[in-house]
Amino acid sequence: MHVTLSPVHILFAVSCAHRRAVMISAKACSATTAMNDLLPDLPHGPLSEYRRKASFNWKDLVMFLDDEEVIALRNKIFSTFENDPLFYRHPGVELPLEKYRELTFLRCKKIFEYDFLTFEEMAGNPQKMWVLINCLGMYDWSLAAKYFLDTQVFAGAVASSGSERHERILNQTKKMEIYGSFALTELSHGSNTKAVRTTATFDASTKEFVINSPDFEAAKFWVGNMGKTATHALVYAQLYTSDGRCHGLHAFIVQIRDLKTLLPMPGVMVGDIGRKLGQNGLDNGFAMFYNVRIPQENLLNRTGDVTSSGSYSSVYKDPKQRLGASLGSLSSGRVSITGMAVVNLKLAVSIAIRFSATRRQFGPTEDEELPVLEYQLQQWRLIPYLAAAYALDYFSKSFFMNLIELQIGILMKDKSPRQAELGKEIHALSCASKPLASWTAQQGAQECREACGGHGFLAMNRLGDIRNDNDPNCTYEGDNNVLLQQTSNYLLGLVHSIHEEKIHCESPLGSVEFLNDVNSILSHKFTALTVRDCLDCTVPLAAYKWLVCYLLRETSHKLQRERQKATNDFDARNNSQVYYCRTLALAFIEHTVLQRYYDYTHDSSVPMSLQPVLRMLCTLYGLWSLSKHMAVLYQGGYCSGELPGKIIQDAILELCTQLKDEAVSLVDAIAPPDFILNSPIAKADGELYKNLWSAVLQGEKVLERPSWWAEFCSNKPVIGRLRSQL
Structure with a gap:
């Protein structure tokens, strides 16, 4: 989705680091007041036990993740929706297509009336626009897409690709005249x-x-x-x-x-x-x-x-x-879709973890049933996706700000080499981040659906809608598998510069600079000897650097071999995709996400009370993602013997166990209010069965006999009745 820009962006982007430092200081001074005003206490209930076990206060985490202005805007949007009858939804009700379209349009029109952010505010403060996108998406992606296709994709493209003569169109769009x-x-x-x-x-x-x-x-x-x-x-x-x-x-x-x-x-x-x-x-x-x-x-x-x-x-x-x-707007669209997929992942894990903390089944004795979150299998299925939600969320937010920096340069007609390199780097990253985020959300939503058993299959609990609404993220603004080729092309282009032209590789965002040490990195081996060693996030980070370097070398060699056999470059590239270019692009973006989240969670600004849990999330995301590449790590000689694979698996399970008692509070920090989450099995009070039973009984015609009851009671064969009616 394209962002309409104004010179106000310049001040915003330049002062980001300063603002963060100021916000941290301000938080320390007014934390208690802000938390009481902005973050009401959650209701007491079955989830309270897990909240007491957490090593941190979920409100502290919210205040660290977002500034007060963002939290206030989010609260305003959510409370406005909850108090407007037009936005009421009964869980699980599937509206007729025409009615759903009508309601979505009326709700969209209402958002114009509420004017949460003016066009000028969206242009001048992209962070707030990002919040508005996410809030609308948490409620309903149909509504979010309808609003932003008009106000940002259509109007944004007119603003960025047009000129003064198109001001009339922009003004009409702002007023919803067109x-x-x-x-x-x-x-x-x-x-x-x-x-x-x-x-x-x-x-x-x-x-x-x-x-x-x-x-x-x-x-x-x-x-x-x-x-x-x-x-x-x-x-x-x-x-x-x-x-x-x-x-x-x-x-x-x-x-x-x-x-x-x-x-x-x-x-x-x-x-x-x-x-x-x-x-x-x-x-x-x-x-x-x-x-x-x-x-x-x-x-x-x-x-x-x-x-x-x-x-x-x-x-x-x-x-x-x-x-x-x-087609510049497509790159910004991919950055936005990355964030949209993260929202879906956060919604899905919020539902599944709250359910798992209150759903009791089996136990060590016949008289004791345990929450299913206590089972290792449930932890292994869900908690890595919670870690992924946190890591990808930070990446998507920071990457969005990188995009704003690029667009400011375009607006200011910056022709510098750095601006050109920034554009290439963002294009390469966005072509891989969209696939990574949308596939992770797709797989996560399905795992969450299954982890909630039969109740997860019930439409009113929303996991099916989250999965289905996320599905187009894998396709539009570029099919995921096709997009990954753009990223691998970018990386392969660096090989020639580094090895043939002996050029030191520098990138504005630093995502590829480690490739300058490719020869040294490829000489490294997996050195961790114990599970404890693997609990340090530098272990998966080092492994990822080797993995990207190895895949880049092997993909380059594969492409050279195919060029010798093929009659044209198209066939050579086509025959180098599976196991090579595609895997290279995914490993590269996973490394980039992990490196950013590592730098973020290990920054001195992170409050002491939050450091342990955030760093555990970082390590878990790194090891869990890395574990999908174990075959290549062994194939290339980075790992040998049974020890590396075993201790990585054991470390993942150990981190899941350690994060089990933190999971509910981690969800509390990212989940929207009950009205927005709209899932009876995941309400903040944790009253799973009461809420589900109530929602079922409120369904339309739940206790009525079917309209076709007479057909059941009739003794006539169906064919005979049909003939008599003709």
Whole structure:
């Protein structure tokens, strides 16, 4: 989702480090008052036992993770929703598609009225915008997507890719006079954006562009908001000048529906693609254009423009650079999707861990039943995902701020080498962080669903919706497996620089600088001898550095071998993906996440009371992620014998045991209020059975006999009854 920028960002980004230091000091002075005002005590109940066992106060953790301004905004949004009847949801009720779409639109309209953040505030304080995205997503991702596709993706792209002549469109969007959508993908093309086939031909005689879909395969498809509500679309099309020359993909503002009737504009066929696996409150649609004429000024002209006489000009001479600049909003979208997936993971583990702490089954004696969280198997299934939620959450927040720094540079027309390298690094990281976060959330939601047994399968407990609503994160704005190729290409490009050109590798965010020591790193071996040794996070960090270096070397060699056999570079790269490029990209982003979280949790600013638990989470995330690569660690000779594999496994179990008593309070620090979490088995009071029973009895027609009861009581065969009715 693209962020509309203003010069206010500059002050915000430059002062981040200073603000953090000031906030830490301010927290120390006003912690008690702030906690009482911002964080009410949780209700006493079955979860209280685990809360007493925790080594820290969950409120202290919340105050460390977020500043008071962020917490206050989050509280305001959540309490507003809870007090507005329009936002009421009965757990597990599946609304008819049309009703769900209507409610989502009405709720979206209400958010405009509440004006939690003005457009200017979202532009001037991206941290608050990040909070708003997450809050809406915790409530319902259909609502969040509908709101931000209009206010950030559509309006943000107009602001960043357009010029002064598009101010009117932005003002109309702010007032909700128009509603926008982002129309890039087509029925037959998604990932391969260069092959998009919609055309925009300039007619110099009328000073208009003619938008045309050559056939149904060129129909814009999967476009959020387009199905029922969008009045305008940002349409990506191949720009042709009057002389018949194609200048590549450009963005055009096209009105697709009448503002008074919501009927299609002349020459536009627009509709809804139907029910999806999730996020059905969002109306994804399609559109075809039959020689639709739009004014010349509807071209977003930041990357290229056409004069009244029909000649084309661009600040980018290289068509590839022009395409990259035109599609810049996709990179920011991937950063946002990383954060969206983390929200889903936090919701899922919050439900599963609270359930596990109150669900009692079996025990050492017939008279004693234990909470299932006490069982090692349940801890091993859930607590690593809790650690992943914390590590990925910090990465997504800090990475979002890196994106803001990049966008400030673009706004200020920074042409420095550092700005160029920052853009490449963020592109590479975002193309891997989206797959890592969305797959982790996908797998985590499923594990949480199963860990809650039959109650997890009950729709009202929300785990199915979380899983389904997360599913598109694995696909849109780039299929995960395809995106990982972008990251591996970036890393492989560094090999030549380091080894052939002897260039010292430097990156603005520092994610690849350890590769300068590749030869030294590859000489290292796994040296831990005991489980206690493995409880230090430097152990998985060192292993990850070796793993990335090893995979980079092996992937480079594999690519060279394939190039010798293949007739073209396309086949060579295609045959180097599985076990090589793909694994390399995933190991690289896992290392990056772990390194950031290690630096964060080992910083001197972390309160003493929080250091042990946060560092345990860091080590657990590192070892758990690393354990998926054990075959490669042995294959490459980093590990040998049975000891490394055994003590890594034992260390993971030991950390799960140590974190078991901390888990409920860790969840309390990241879970939204009961109304937002909307899961009877995961309410903060821990009254699992009372809450579930109450929710079941409040269901519609729960105690009524079926409307077709007479069919059960009838003695006539079904076929005979049907014939008598005809």
